[in-house]
Amino acid sequence: MSSSSSTEQPVHVFFTGICVERIRTSMSRFVRYPLYVKGNPQCRVFFTDFYMKLVKSDKERPPNVVTFECPVQMTKFDVKNYLDRLYNVPVAKVNTQIVYVAFKRDHRNRRFKPKDDFKLAHVTLPDNQTFEFPDNLFKKETDEDEEDMIEEVKAKQKVKDNLLRERGGVPLWFGL
Numbered sequence: 001m002s003s004s005s006s007t008e009q010p011v012h013v014f015f016t017g018i019c020v021e022r023i024r025t026s027m028s029r030f031v032r033y034p035l036y037v038k039g040n041p042q043c044r045v046f047f048t049d050f051y052m053k054l055v056k057s058d059k060e061r062p063p064n065v066v067t068f069e070c071p072v073q074m075t076k077f078d079v080k081n082y083l084d085r086l087y088n089v090p091v092a093k094v095n096t097q098i099v100y101v102a103f104k105r106d107h108r109n110r111r112f113k114p115k116d117d118f119k120l121a122h123v124t125l126p127d128n129q130t131f132e133f134p135d136n137l138f139k140k141e142t143d144e145d146e147e148d149m150i151e152e153v154k155a156k157q158k159v160k161d162n163l164l165r166e167r168g169g170v171p172l173w174f175g176l
Helices: 076-087 144-166
Strands: 010-015 018-024 030-034 053-055 065-070 093-099 118-124
Touching: 076 093, 076 118
Parallel strands: none
Antiparallel strands: 010 018, 018 030, 053 065, 065 118, 093 118
16 A cells, blocks of 8 residues: 555544544645534535735726735636635636735844735626725724814823923822
């Protein structure tokens, strides 16, 4: 019996009394599948292995092109299936671009990446569909109540600063 490195060998791992089978995939990440024991209910919930984040494109794009940030391991085919099957969004074409994040140096002059590399997926929708990124999605409207509260806090801080000056720079917690 010779074992081939191309075949996937399941590994059984126990989490709080539940046995979970982990299969090592070709992308060297573990995918967890619960073990099925005869008589147990079937698993009805399936979670995706990937995530996608809608981002605003830095360049001017046609109205039927949407940009997503996704993991580097995700392929064009995965992006198309993800949008089609989860969100029922028809996809005409997918272009991908890998963004490599530059190394930075910390205080000990060691190199590190502040963020992992990621892939941008520019998804083209069919001609009859358009997408417009909402302008007010991340803008917060300031209320007059918030401005009044800010003024109150500034006034209290000014009173504390004046009291500190009167004490000759000795803080309030230091009793005289």
